[in-house]
Amino acid sequence: MPALTFRTKLILAMSLTVAAVTGSTLYMTQQRVQAAYQRQFEEQFRLQLTFFSERRVQQLGEIAKRCQRVTESVRITSALEEALMEDDPDLFYDNLDTEIALLTASADNPSITVIDPMGRALVPKKTRAYFLPQGTGDGRTSPLGRLVVRMSAGERRQQEIGYLTVADGTLSEFIVTTLINQATDDVLGALVMAFPLSDQGERAMHESSRQALLSGIWLDGLIHSQTIPAAMHDLLAKRVAAELKNTSSGTSRETIRVADMPHLLFHRVLNPGSLFPPAAQVGLYSMAEAVREQQQLRARILGFGAAAxxxxxxxxxxxxxxxxxxxxxxxxxxxxxxxxxxxxxxxxxxxxxxxxxxxxxxxxxxxxxxxxxxxxxxxxxSDPQVADALMHGRVALGGEVRHASVLFCDIRGFTALTEGMPPQEVIAMLNEHMTAMTRVVHAHHGVVDKFVGDLIMAIFGAPKSYGDDTRLAVDCALEMLAVRRKLNAAAKQRIEMGIGVATGEMVAGCMGSDDRLNYTVLGERVNLASRLCSKAGAAELFIDEATHAALNGIFTAEPVEPMPLKGFSQPVAAFRLSLAETTGPVA
Structure with a gap:
């Protein structure tokens, strides 16, 4: 993958930053819009519940008190006992015309009946407009009948208010008040008063919320509503029933999809702890407007983001x-x-x-x-090897003992050769000769220590050893002779030279004054190599005993008579090597 340029990286960074800011703004805005609508719908649902509760308090509270006062009348309990003994329900209803008229006047379209302790309704033979439709309290099989049986059994004697569906499918609100014989404290049955449940302001709330709010009552797995479409009833009824299994009281909220549109579904149990079946106020809120607003905001934010x-x-x-x-x-x-x-x-x-x-x-x-x-x-x-070692700090300042070989190469008859020669020609000849010899030294990993006139001093094994340094020194000396022979074939001036090589321990390091240092080697072996060079004839190579021993017979070397050398008290044994006598490789 090719490397990205600085400009490309900068553009990518800006693009990612703008995209991140736009995405974050869009996400936060959508969340806030959704939260705002959710709070709005929750407030509307709370208002609806408040309205419903206040209505119950205002309307049902007074009716419930009247029902309680009626049931506490001795005349009613006496009439009920007589009707039960004679098995004539009309005796009861005829004797209570005044009380029934008082109760029916307190509400719109009320229904009234009496249920005995066995859960059976006292059905009059005469037609009475206020009588509750048959089937609502017919024995233990009806919800109202079962409720009165439980009240008669003493499970709960206080007044109960709840919701049931009457025979014609109308959702009605019920007030059930026990009839108790004050003398014996026996439950003689219950007075039941019912009236149809109005829309509880559903339509008004629906219109005020711009048709976003749909509400109703859930009871016995059915939805009763004038604003929720019938096609939604089954779905909502199942969801509310499932939620009621998890919470029997309080308010529940969830998000559902209806007709591929998200809706908020709220419900709250209206009669927690009652003997009546649980009923719940249901609020369904369409998020269509919120979705539209989110889409508009998304388009605007994306537009601003693209522009940015x-x-x-x-x-x-x-x-x-x-x-x-x-x-x-x-x-x-x-x-x-x-x-x-x-x-x-x-x-x-x-x-x-x-x-x-x-x-x-x-x-x-x-x-x-x-x-x-x-x-x-x-x-x-200085020699490149020495320069590199100096720059990298690999040279021991002050000297170190090294086992190395030293080579001295000197031109024979130099004074006679250059007699009468212009200085420029002498310098040119020497430069050509020294350049060729230096290349041979470097080719054999040697270090050119110095040039002294027509003499070259080279070191093998310091400052770095390459293993067989003695062999490298001898190979270098023989190749120097061979290169000089080739140069002589084409040169104006024929140059002959002699070479001396000695091997052993010597001191190597930077030596000189505080102002100027030179890397060199010192010791007896160095002096010996210089003296051997001075004794070597034209195209001859003299080596000492240590060098000869280190070669292990690779070359045919001719021993010479021990020679007295300046600086040495005893004659020194040496060996002669010439290019013609070599049996091993030259380089």
């Missing part, structure tokens, strides 16, 4: 151009420096951080160029 993104990208393109040009220049300058061009400079376009960075880059380039010149100069005045 386009504006931001235009701004980023403008700013990134000012950023990317200095950065691209710095990157190009870095690549040129990595390629060895230390003369590169980048333009300083301002006083900001990028300008300061460009200025620092130029200063760094100047310093690197200076260091490179120092490095080249160091490589010219």
């Amino acid at each position: 993104l386009l504006g931001g990208m235009a701004l980023i393109l403008y700013l990134s151009h000012g950023f990317s040009r200095p950065i691209e220049a710095l990157a190009a300058g870095t690549r040129r420096i990595a390629a060895g061009d230390f003369e590169v400079r980048v333009p300083v376009r301002g006083r900001d951080e990028l300008g300061a960075l460009a200025a620092s880059f130029n200063e760094m380039a100047v310093e690197l160029a200076q260091k490179e010149r120092y490095k080249l100069l160091l490589a010219q005045v």
